[in-house]
Amino acid sequence: MLFNSLDFAIFLPIVFILYWFVAQRNLKLQNALILAASYFFYALWDWRFLFLIIFSTLVDFTVGYFLGKTKDQTYRKILLAVSVAVNLGFLGFFKYYDFFLANFIEAFRLFGQPIQASSLNIILPVGISFYTFQTMSYTIDVYRKRLEPGKDIIAFSAFVSFFPQLVAGPIERASNLLPQFYKKREFVYANAADGLKQILWGLFKKMVIADNCAYFANMFFNNYTEHPGSALVLGGVFFAFQIYGDFSGYSDIAIGTSRLFGFNLMQNFNYPYFSRDMAEFWRRWHISLSTWFRDYLYIPLGGSRGSSYKKVRNIFIIFIVSGFWHGANWTFIIWGLLNALYFLPLLLTKRNRANLEVVAQGKYLPSIREVMQMGMTFGLAVIAWIFFRSENVYSAFDYLSRIFSSTLFTIPTFKDRHIAFVTLLLIGFFVVIEWIGREHQFGISKLLQNKPRIIRWTFFTFIVFLIGVFMKTEETPFIYFQF
Amino acid sequence: MKKFITTLAKFSLFCAFGYFLLVCVFGMSIPSYYSPNITSHLGGSGHLNSRIKEANNKAHVDILILGSSHAYRGLDTRIIERSGKSAFNLGSSSQTPIQTEILVNRYLSHLEPSLVIFEVYPSAFTLDGAESSLDLIINSRVDLPLAKLVIKQKNIKLINSGVYASMRQFLNLETVFTEENTNSSGTYISGGFVEDSVRTYRYDDYDKQRWDFKPYQFEAFDRILSSIKLSGAECLLVFSPITPSRYNSYTNQVYFDSLMTSKASYFNFNQLIQLDDSLHFSDSHHLNQHGVEIYNRKLLQVMDSLGLSD
Incomplete structure (x- = not known):
């Protein structure tokens, strides 16, 4: 269902009326309604991939639950690794499998060792790059003890699949959106x-x-x-x-x-x-993704601290990963690389926050x-x-x-x-x-x-x-x- | 919440009124090619404007022809009238059954034909009919059935053009327009036929393809046949020739033929006459005047054999 479609123009008022008139007094019912509406919204594209969202939701909810229960640092690291592996595993398989396969075949061919492998022609589930990053932010924040683990599976599922931003963001931080599912919403004109x-x-x-x-x-x-x-x-x-x-x-x-x-x-x-300048551009373009990479990749790598080598390395990593996030194509990687080249002189001359x-x-x-x-x-x-x-x-x-x-x-x-x-x-x-x-x-x-x-x-x-x-x-x- | 709903309702009314007003002003002052979703110019390549005006002034015809451009460019009323019967061609560009139904409801009782020749080009059953609805909106009057059809089709271009045409109709502005007899598609002949300057077609190969029919077009088609039957007129379904190369590329012709045969007297002229891709066609699916002569003569023979020329 597209936002710019007649279907959505019918769907939205129906959900709105049910939400504020039928489920108004009951927070759990409101969350359940959002969840049902979100799953319906997504299922209209391809109901089979709904199971992927449900599985991802269950994994992250469970990981969050056990992260809240244990203080054992090794166990916590294993739990985080499970969440990241599952999420990135799905993303990698659906989004990048064919790309890597094609490049491996090409690389072997160039070295005179042609190999036979057939592409799976995998269909990319709509929105996977967005909701995967959103749920990962939850487990990472719980792991870092910046967020309490969720206790309400319905609210958590509604947070993962919230239909307005499910398929193309903004990629919300769990610390911003999840608490909103726990408190009563008031209608403000x-x-x-x-x-x-x-x-x-x-x-x-x-x-x-x-x-x-x-x-x-x-x-x-x-x-x-x-x-x-x-x-x-x-x-x-x-x-x-x-x-x-x-x-x-x-x-x-x-x-x-x-x-x-x-x-x-x-x-x-x-x-x-x-x-x-390009630094300002990147503070203003796709902010939810840029800040996601900043918080969960750039800063853990050391950010703009340390030697010039580290600064340059971190900038290249974040922009190339950002390009690669967009799709399995060298064009996106070059796009990221080019933006890193634009950004670098500003960073090295300390004019990136001018x-x-x-x-x-x-x-x-x-x-x-x-x-x-x-x-x-x-x-x-x-x-x-x-x-x-x-x-x-x-x-x-x-x-x-x-x-x-x-x-x-x-x-x-x-x-x-x-x-x-x-x-x-x-x-x-x-x-x-x-x-x-x-x-x-x-x-x-x-x-x-x-x-x-x-x-x-x-x-x-x-x-x-x-x-x-x-x-x-x-x-x-x-x-x-x-x- | 109450304030929100009330304000929203008030704004919706205001917006609807303002929107239609702006469409009318824009339609009158800006050429159509600058406003892609408002078609304000009358006429068009299919000469429907001239055809509708002529149909409105006709009292009675013996034979009424319906269908797409294959009807108005393939069935020459001058040749058909050689049978001694008067004929009028109500075909229009990309006309699909949902538009034919509107024309049948408007003109069947007015023209009182004893025979209706309905050109059933299979592709017409695969279209959503937006192009033809637009042709009808700008070149004929917007009445309730047409307005209902426009709403059903959910196409913003049809809605805008319908609003603009209604305004023009209300202010009686359309009467001043006279369509040129000759345009790029050919010359309009009194009786509804459009004669193409003789052009030939260069043979082309086609990949295998299927007609993907829309069920609602067949529903409209059935209602048209019922209306014709109810009026007491005979109905003859014809599939005009298209280039053999294109015809043979379709894999579900047999299905279409058997379906049409079950509905009324049906003749697929692709199987009744042999035509040449280059000599008898102006493009891959329209006959040139040489092809029209051969096709129409064969049609008269068929009518004779069925006793429809008496």
Whole structure:
């Protein structure tokens, strides 16, 4: 079931009504309802993989239970290892088995020892990378004694499978989300209204910006040899907005939906394209994953402490692992590597925390310097996105080499240029709204809040209208479902 | 909670009204190619606008032709009228049974045909019908059955275009439009046929494929046959020729033939006449005028043999 589908538009109000009207007085019943709704939501994709979630949930709940019972450090380490092995084992098998197999075969072939092995063509269970990391955060936090082990299996299962963020995050920390399942939720008008606004903005990002950009990004990336360098630049820009609109749109809908049920999820995107350097970009892009890696990988490795060698090593590890998390393809690894190269000079010159505050805070417009910094950062991000989007590493390099050719300065001609023009106008509108709202949680969070209701409602209606007029007629899945 | 529900209900009403207002304003002021989900321009490649206007002014015909572009580009009313009977072709682009049903309900009692020739191109039973519904919305009047169909089809483009067309209909703006007789698809001939300039087709190979039929199209099809039967008209189901290379690529033709045979008098002209991929077709599934001549002459023979020309 997709957020941008009619099915979800029916499913959500039904669950909302049952949650607040039928199960309102009973916390256990509310949690059970969320669990049932979440399993139903997931089963519509593929009910067989539901058993995987249930198994993973049971393993982590049991490990958490025994971690709470014992003080024996060796036993605790074994328990943690079991949880990590089960979770990463599933992830490794479903996501990376075919990749490693293909690379082993290729490596043996290169050394003149061809081997026979057939790929299993494994189907990737939707959301496995997200809920696996979420449950791992639970066992690690319990192991570190930063979190009490869960005692309510229903609440814990609902935490693992919470439908708004089950398939594409935000990857919640158990320490933030799990306690919310233990305490009574109150319906707060302002939160629910804000949640609806965030859902609306998320739908706009996905259905208007991402899906329209996808059309052109696909056109340019799939046939990049037929287009001049200027069109390929446009292709990179379209993809940059596609992936941002798609993923941050999903996150907005997830956070907004959670608010309707009285939950607060973490912010996952904080206007990353208004970043002045790549370090700032990475503090603002896919925050739940970046901070997960920071807390559970980077800091345990030593973080930015120690010798320069260690710093460099840790940065490369975290970015390469982050790239690999996205998928079993060398393009993602190069994408991670490239971002590490972007980040490294900032870290080594200690300028990685130079831009902590919001750009042009309290001002209408940025300075010329800030515009140039943002433009440069966006350009670097686009170059990295070319690797992320390309079919393989060769295509990515070829795409880049065709950009930096004499055709870069030609006027691009391609099919549906008038629609591309409209899409650029829509991107312009989107960027302006995001710029205005950049100091708040999402673009239209506080927009026109002091204006009369009629003006606010007219604006929201205009957003609905833009969705209705520019959305694609066929439902398009979110990009991050494949990760 | 009460405040939330009430405010949400009020906003929904406000939003629905504002949305439709914006669709109308946008439809009137912005060309269709800048607004992908509002089709505001009248006409189209299938000449449905001209056909509907002509049908509205017709009093009675002996033979009514229904179906997709295979009907209006394959069944030439000028040739069929050689049988001594008047004919009118109500085919339209990608028309599927759910749209044919609407046209039958509108025109069967009005045109009072004694024979209905229903062109049953199997692919029409595999489509969701959005393209044809859009053609009907912009080129004919939006009435309750069409509005119901649009809601059932759950396609935002149809809803937006339907709202815009209703507004135009309400303000009586559509009467000023006159469709060009000739466009890229051919020349409109009085009686509903569209004559293609003679083009030939280059043979192409096709991988084996199947028609994946939609059950609701067959349900609509059955209702159409009942309506025709109820009106007292005879019904002849025809499958117009497509290129042999394409026809032979389908693996479930036999199933389709046996299904149609069980419904009414059915003739698959792919098996009754021999045509050449290049000489008689303008593309892989549309006849050129040479092919139309051969096909229609054979059709008249079939009608003769069935006593339908008397």
